[in-house]
Amino acid sequence: MYSGAAAAAAGPPRRDFISVTLGSEEAVGVGGYNNSKAWRRRSCWRKWKQLSRLQRSVILFLFAFLSVCGVISYTSMGEVWKSITNKSLDDQRTEQEIPRLKLANPAVLPAPQKADANRGDYPELSLQKPPKPPHVRRGPSNLQIKAPRRDTKLKIQQDTMRAVEELVEADKVEKTEKTIISWRGAVIEPDQSTEPPSSKIMEPEKPSSVEAEDQKEPVPINERQLAVVEAFRHAWKGYKDFAWGHDELKPLSKSYSEWFGLGLTLIDALDTMWILGLKEEFEEARKWVANDLVFDKNVDVNLFESTIRILGGLLSTYHLSGDTLFLEKAKDIGNRLMPAFKTPSKIPYSDVNIGRGTAHPPRWTSDSTVAEVTSIQLEFRELSRLTGDEKFQKAVDEVMKHVHTLSGKNNGLVPMFINTNSGQFTHLGVYTLGARADSYYEYLLKQWIQGGKKENELLEDYMRAIEGVKKHLLQRSEPKKLTFVGELAHGHFSAKMDHLVCFLPGTLALGAHNGLAADHMKLAETLIETCYQMYAQVETGLSPEIVHFNLHAQKGHKDVEIKPADRHNLLRPETVESLFYMYRFTGDKKYQDWGWEILQNFNRYTRVPTGGYTSINNVQNPSNPEPRDKMESFFLGETLKYMFLLFSDDIDLINLDKYVFNTEAHPLPIWVPA
Numbered sequence: 001m002y003s004g005a006a007a008a009a010a011g012p013p014r015r016d017f018i019s020v021t022l023g024s025e026e027a028v029g030v031g032g033y034n035n036s037k038a039w040r041r042r043s044c045w046r047k048w049k050q051l052s053r054l055q056r057s058v059i060l061f062l063f064a065f066l067s068v069c070g071v072i073s074y075t076s077m078g079e080v081w082k083s084i085t086n087k088s089l090d091d092q093r094t095e096q097e098i099p100r101l102k103l104a105n106p107a108v109l110p111a112p113q114k115a116d117a118n119r120g121d122y123p124e125l126s127l128q129k130p131p132k133p134p135h136v137r138r139g140p141s142n143l144q145i146k147a148p149r150r151d152t153k154l155k156i157q158q159d160t161m162r163a164v165e166e167l168v169e170a171d172k173v174e175k176t177e178k179t180i181i182s183w184r185g186a187v188i189e190p191d192q193s194t195e196p197p198s199s200k201i202m203e204p205e206k207p208s209s210v211e212a213e214d215q216k217e218p219v220p221i222n223e224r225q226l227a228v229v230e231a232f233r234h235a236w237k238g239y240k241d242f243a244w245g246h247d248e249l250k251p252l253s254k255s256y257s258e259w260f261g262l263g264l265t266l267i268d269a270l271d272t273m274w275i276l277g278l279k280e281e282f283e284e285a286r287k288w289v290a291n292d293l294v295f296d297k298n299v300d301v302n303l304f305e306s307t308i309r310i311l312g313g314l315l316s317t318y319h320l321s322g323d324t325l326f327l328e329k330a331k332d333i334g335n336r337l338m339p340a341f342k343t344p345s346k347i348p349y350s351d352v353n354i355g356r357g358t359a360h361p362p363r364w365t366s367d368s369t370v371a372e373v374t375s376i377q378l379e380f381r382e383l384s385r386l387t388g389d390e391k392f393q394k395a396v397d398e399v400m401k402h403v404h405t406l407s408g409k410n411n412g413l414v415p416m417f418i419n420t421n422s423g424q425f426t427h428l429g430v431y432t433l434g435a436r437a438d439s440y441y442e443y444l445l446k447q448w449i450q451g452g453k454k455e456n457e458l459l460e461d462y463m464r465a466i467e468g469v470k471k472h473l474l475q476r477s478e479p480k481k482l483t484f485v486g487e488l489a490h491g492h493f494s495a496k497m498d499h500l501v502c503f504l505p506g507t508l509a510l511g512a513h514n515g516l517a518a519d520h521m522k523l524a525e526t527l528i529e530t531c532y533q534m535y536a537q538v539e540t541g542l543s544p545e546i547v548h549f550n551l552h553a554q555k556g557h558k559d560v561e562i563k564p565a566d567r568h569n570l571l572r573p574e575t576v577e578s579l580f581y582m583y584r585f586t587g588d589k590k591y592q593d594w595g596w597e598i599l600q601n602f603n604r605y606t607r608v609p610t611g612g613y614t615s616i617n618n619v620q621n622p623s624n625p626e627p628r629d630k631m632e633s634f635f636l637g638e639t640l641k642y643m644f645l646l647f648s649d650d651i652d653l654i655n656l657d658k659y660v661f662n663t664e665a666h667p668l669p670i671w672v673p674a
């Protein structure tokens, strides 16, 4: 009991002292409050003595028991206490972080749709490695640059996968930084700068051939590749015998045709000979370049055609061979083409006189073709990198930047013409992935890859355009339900598809290989089947220049219809090109088999016994395909090169993580290889 009266009598109470008695009067004492230690000890002892033995034992037992409990509960309470303390710290941190995440930059582009589906698709892609090569590369030994190890490649794919997953997570919390673009699964490495390399010229490198570190032993090429070599030799024989140093062979009349008068076929074929291992032929051609190739000529050349075939061919041959002769020639032609950019809008003219240094549009218009002005960038950019002279890159980058800002596009799809005075699109309302627009789309992706995947505007335009293709141009034919890319003219869909469009499956597959949306790969697989059917459904097994697809099933009708004016075949490469990409990225042998069928049909219907191959006028008439008497330079520059690469199982024979092909199949180095 608390003795309040006694405490009051003893003066001001000590607020921190409480006396607890065990109930005896004596405990307080009569003479007033005594709280000395000695008194307290004595009084306690007396009380203890007054207790019975049983009481003392019970008290001792209780004391011991409580002591043990005290020790145990102290230990476990420590743990509980620690976790409580941590939890509250965590809570504090989370509370601080959530607002920060919410405030992070909102996504600059729409969040990926069907992200989970894409994620589900991707591993399939990553795991589809080409089978272990039974045949390793053939090309000249110094083409055999160091290969990334297969486990490294797998790691890259896994890293890409991880990046995609991280991106999806990031999108969930709307945390998209400027250096990451997400567009239906498209990924840009977050640590890459958004600054396009256009502002500064990349450090020129030694040609790739010099990079060779651990060169593998070349092993024999396989039979199908040998058949390509034989075809090339046959074509080359015709060119050498009847058209040496001229632009194109006319194999039937055993003569030649001149376009620019610059040995177009010879230059276009240089790197093909290198890749096929045709050293003698290469050396002979090199001599012609050294002694007879002169650009100081009063001749009008088409800017686009001479860039992709001549400048592109010289640059890639320089990279493969390491021979500076080709770089010197590339600089020469590059400089001579520059007057084309002196226009009011900086959109280049179509034609340049490389001897006089003057340029002009075609006689009937001041328009240029959109595909032409936007498909010279890979070559001029590389020329700047190699020479350290930024003028080439500046000129072509300006074109891309300008086109990026233009109105008149339809979900990323561009019209076919652009005016060199106003810089505006003309002939609005017609959209195609065929002639006059095709390689615009191809070069958006390829420039992005060439520059190390940093130039976001290019990627944005590419991704937008593929969405535009999906939205406006895809339809399915009857009866086989082939997905094809048609055209749109002032709101009306046309089921017309140029053979030129068959570059698209390869480009889509290349994009998917570089981390873009997995549904691009699915579309590529569908479209390459269609391109193959453009050959398979025709009497000669060769595709016409243009097909029209049937949208409605009709008895006795195939998917593919051919108009009389469109039934020619110019030995074009696009389907074989796409087959090559598809085989590289999937390892599915059917693509090689399809390419093999096409090669056999070229041999059956276009081969001229005295040397060379010819374009034909009628793919529907196997008994008389009507030879046109012309072998286009791209048959050697592209078609046979892609055939050879398609039949190869060596992913390092022009490794697609190190090289990007220009639109004439000339491989140029990727500035920052994967």
Ligand code: DMJ
Pocket: 439, 500, 572, 573, 574, 634, 638, 663, 664
């Ligand atoms: C080639 O010159 C190029 O591939 C160009 O992009 C389109 N036309 C031919 C081949 O068909």
